[in-house]
Amino acid sequence: MIPIIKPYFGKEEEKTVLDIMKSGQITRGQWTLKFREEFKKYIGVGFCHTVCSGTAALYIALKAIGIYKKEDIVIVPSLSFMATIDAVILAGGTPVVIDVDESYTMDPVWLEEAIKKYKPKAVIPVHLFGQTADMDKIKALCKENNVLVLEDAAQAHGAEFKGKKAGSLGDISAFSFYASKNVAMGEGGAILTSNPEIDGKILNWIEFGDHPALNLRITEFQAGIGYWQLKRLDETNEKRREIAKIYNEEFKDLPGLILPQELPDRKHVFHIYALRHPERNKIVEKLVENGIGARVYYEYTLHQLRNAEHLNCEFGELCTKELFAIPVHASLTESEVDYIVSTVKKIVKEVHNSCYFL
Numbered sequence: 532m533i534p535i536i537k538p539y540f541g542k543e544e545e546k547t548v549l550d551i552m553k554s555g556q557i558t559r560g561q562w563t564l565k566f567r568e569e570f571k572k573y574i575g576v577g578f579c580h581t582v583c584s585g586t587a588a589l590y591i592a593l594k595a596i597g598i599y600k601k602e603d604i605v606i607v608p609s610l611s612f613m614a615t616i617d618a619v620i621l622a623g624g625t626p627v628v629i630d631v632d633e634s635y636t637m638d639p640v641w642l643e644e645a646i647k648k649y650k651p652k653a654v655i656p657v658h659l660f661g662q663t664a665d666m667d668k669i670k671a672l673c674k675e676n677n678v679l680v681l682e683d684a685a686q687a688h689g690a691e692f693k694g695k696k697a698g699s700l701g702d703i704s705a706f707s708f709y710a711s712k713n714v715a716m717g718e719g720g721a722i723l724t725s726n727p728e729i730d731g732k733i734l735n736w737i738e739f740g741d742h743p744a745l746n747l748r749i750t751e752f753q754a755g756i757g758y759w760q761l762k763r764l765d766e767t768n769e770k771r772r773e774i775a776k777i778y779n780e781e782f783k784d785l786p787g788l789i790l791p792q793e794l795p796d797r798k799h800v801f802h803i804y805a806l807r808h809p810e811r812n813k814i815v816e817k818l819v820e821n822g823i824g825a826r827v828y829y830e831y832t833l834h835q836l837r838n839a840e841h842l843n844c845e846f847g848e849l850c851t852k853e854l855f856a857i858p859v860h861a862s863l864t865e866s867e868v869d870y871i872v873s874t875v876k877k878i879v880k881e882v883h884n885s886c887y888f889l
Contacts, residue, residue: 535824537862538715547755562754577725582747585707588720589618595732598624604651608637609832609847628834628841636664658687661802688713691798716753767861771801804859
């Protein structure tokens, strides 16, 4: 089976893990500090704090911008991993779900409607699958209406909007370093901002002192692995982009198949290579039977998942019936890519013929 997820680790990670074991300093050491500093510089922000997961990062970020009670409305997109909406609920706020556009990210047209109707305190644009949301339009709407912007950049390490990195575009951002991510620690997360006031509020939640706090630290092992993952991020992202380019060229004429597109002014890092087809389930089943780790992303919209308040989410609901992904990670070999290409082409044609030419 060619897995949908396979992190690439080199000799550097192996040596670092052994060095940490030998040192006895397995938490709160130099590697955590080095990773924070390097990630902060890479994204282009003033402050970075690591935590134990992307969900924890979202939760702390929401608390840091004042989400505490049901009256605190937070706008989220229809398509995302469940942590996006769960963090809002756990923080005490009320999520309102709006639809995504053809990029699978938050639709600014629906955001404008939601801001008028709900008067939110914050908005969470999700940079889904490795491509940023339309941050110019989102930020303009939020600035005009005094709404804070929390970027969910869990799937967008190295993605760019007009030359600026995902995670540097809003008031605050949250990242995940789960095993599937473009920077993989196994588990982990980070909260970033350039606002000193927000940074102080982050610290109040994660640093013990004269106030209650939470222990959400990562270990030195995670930080050491993450450091080297970050060092080769541009290289591995470029390999993802090269594989996606091959897929787009090879699949462009397949019947019924909608391919992912990199929009103008954006750099897509293809955390997920997301395709759409009306017969998605049949295609995924056959791909798995043929040894390709295809997977559905996602089977739910966030309002369906948590029975949340929402505006029209027709396109997001359609996507839950059609979206799926095939492997695009940097560990793929040339022969594996060739096999994926030939197998996808064969199966999509077979499914199309069986459905439309009975």
